[in-house]
Amino acid sequence: MIGNLQFGEEARTVRQLIAAGGELTAVADNQVVALVRTSINQVANAASQQMYQANPDITKKYRYIATLDSRTSAICRALDGREFPYGSGPTPPQHFNCRSTTVAVVDYEGLGFEPPPPGKRASMGGQVPADMTYGEWLSKQPRSVQEDVLGSKVPYFQMLSRKHGPRDAIAKLIRDDGSELTLDDLRKRYGPAQP
Numbered sequence: 001m002i003g004n005l006q007f008g009e010e011a012r013t014v015r016q017l018i019a020a021g022g023e024l025t026a027v028a029d030n031q032v033v034a035l036v037r038t039s040i041n042q043v044a045n046a047a048s049q050q051m052y053q054a055n056p057d058i059t060k061k062y063r064y065i066a067t068l069d070s071r072t073s074a075i076c077r078a079l080d081g082r083e084f085p086y087g088s089g090p091t092p093p094q095h096f097n098c099r100s101t102t103v104a105v106v107d108y109e110g111l112g113f114e115p116p117p118p119g120k121r122a123s124m125g126g127q128v129p130a131d132m133t134y135g136e137w138l139s140k141q142p143r144s145v146q147e148d149v150l151g152s153k154v155p156y157f158q159m160l161s162r163k164h165g166p167r168d169a170i171a172k173l174i175r176d177d178g179s180e181l182t183l184d185d186l187r188k189r190y191g192p193a194q195p
């Protein structure tokens with residue numbers, strides 16, 4: 001939201017209005033900010049998808065991009081880096097307060113161009129290669145960050161990473177509906193976590 005809101009004779013920004021609410025409205029203010037963020041995310045991603053689909057000679061699929069930090073949801077962690085044909089894959093927002101987005105996968109081969117080298121993307125610890133997925137990023141983080149994200153499921157993530165790679169390992173920690181598997185679910189599915 002850009003600009004000022006007018007109330008009486010005094011003009012204030014959205015942040016000033018929130019701050020004026022004080023402690024009693026802090027929870028409601030945070031919910032309003034989350035609602036606005038989610039709504040903007042939904043509109044922006046819908047517009048991006050329409051623009052991508054309108055250019056089939058340039059792109060035929062998109063890549064799901066999640067935020068590389070410890071607050072990213074399980075479903076977005078699992079979808080990060082996955083590519084989908086237009087109209088057949090999930091698009092953000094996947095949940096309330098979702099921060100994920102999508103990017104077009106340009107068909108350089110079909111266009112007769114050499115693809116450029118991957119750029120960079122932001123992460124909690126600084127810039128990383130643009131093609132690094134959430135699972136790959138998490139596997140390179142200290143144990144404390146992994147525990148902050150996965151809790152007591154870290155041994156399963158590490159075991160599954162060794163077997164399937166970190167990108168697929170992070171996806172194996174969730175159900176088909178996007179909810180997280182419990183430790184009991186993981187034990188039943190994969191047996192005891194091997195160090």
